[in-house]
Amino acid sequence: MSTPYAAFGRTDQKGRTRAALVRAARDLVARGVSPTVEQAAAAAAVSRTTAYRYFPSQRALLAAAHPETDTASMLGEAPPEDPAARLDRVVAAVTDMIVETEPQQRTMLRLSLDAEPDTGVGALPLRQGRATAWITEALEELRVQLGDAELDRLVLAIRSAIGIEALVWLTDVGGLSRTEAVELMRWSARSLLQAALTTGPPSATAAPAASAVETAGPEESAE
Missing domain, CATH: 1.10.10 (Arc Repressor Mutant, subunit A)
Structure with missing residues (x-):
């Protein structure tokens, strides 16, 4: 090199x-x-x-x-010990950063969607998993309780609910204000964690449920 x-x-x-x-x-x-x-x-x-x-x-x-390139952690100083509190701190920091740097985030999202998959060298920030690393750090103590695969899937579920993709949909399509969108993303993250601790995240080998269109008769199919 x-x-x-x-x-x-x-x-x-x-x-x-x-x-x-x-x-x-x-x-x-x-x-x-x-x-x-x-x-x-x-x-x-x-x-x-x-x-x-x-x-x-x-x-x-x-x-x-990109604004998050050099950010190693979102927990800040003296992070709490409770996983839920740690997660909420990370999600609050991530969502605040996304709103504050929304033009940059939207540009990187557009380029990530338009470009061919990266080979790893010089990959765009949205494809480097920084947010998943921050969420994993917040929930690391749950690894023993949930298991590696289950924790990884929980992290992915939370990431899908709090990124720039979610903000774009909630504001552009859902019609929410930025403040409302941030509150909803934080609520979603808390709810996903609670569900994982109560019933567990979906198994990596679980078959996807059939859609309404696949299971309904011709006259029952959803439009």
Whole structure:
């Protein structure tokens, strides 16, 4: 693997140049633009050739500019011991971040949906499982009680209820305000945890239930 351009020679100056490009990209995304490397370079007063040395593609630029790239944990200082309280703290932090950085989140979601699956190198943040790692950290003490597979499925269920995808649906389709959407996402996370502790998450080998259309007669099929 080649050494990144910013990792050798005049590293301080290169670090400032890279940071300027990232700031410019974030500012453009916040205004609803999906910036190209050329646009970020112009906004940062950096030559196009230099910008491409740091970010060879738009995807690499946006991955670096995404607000959650360097966030390792959402539990904060002195996290509670109770799994439910830990989960609620993480979900509150995640949903607040999503609302605060909604333009960036929507841009990354659109690119993730439009692009071909990544091979791993330079993958977009929405495909790197950061939120699932934060949720897993909150619920780690339940691993013994639930088991590895069951905890993993619970984490996936919670992630599906609290991400940018959920916010887009609840606001654009459901018609909720951002505040209402956040409250509903937090309620969903708490409810999923309670259900898992009471009845357990669905088994990984369980057959999906037949849909109403599959089980109903022709005259009973739902439209």
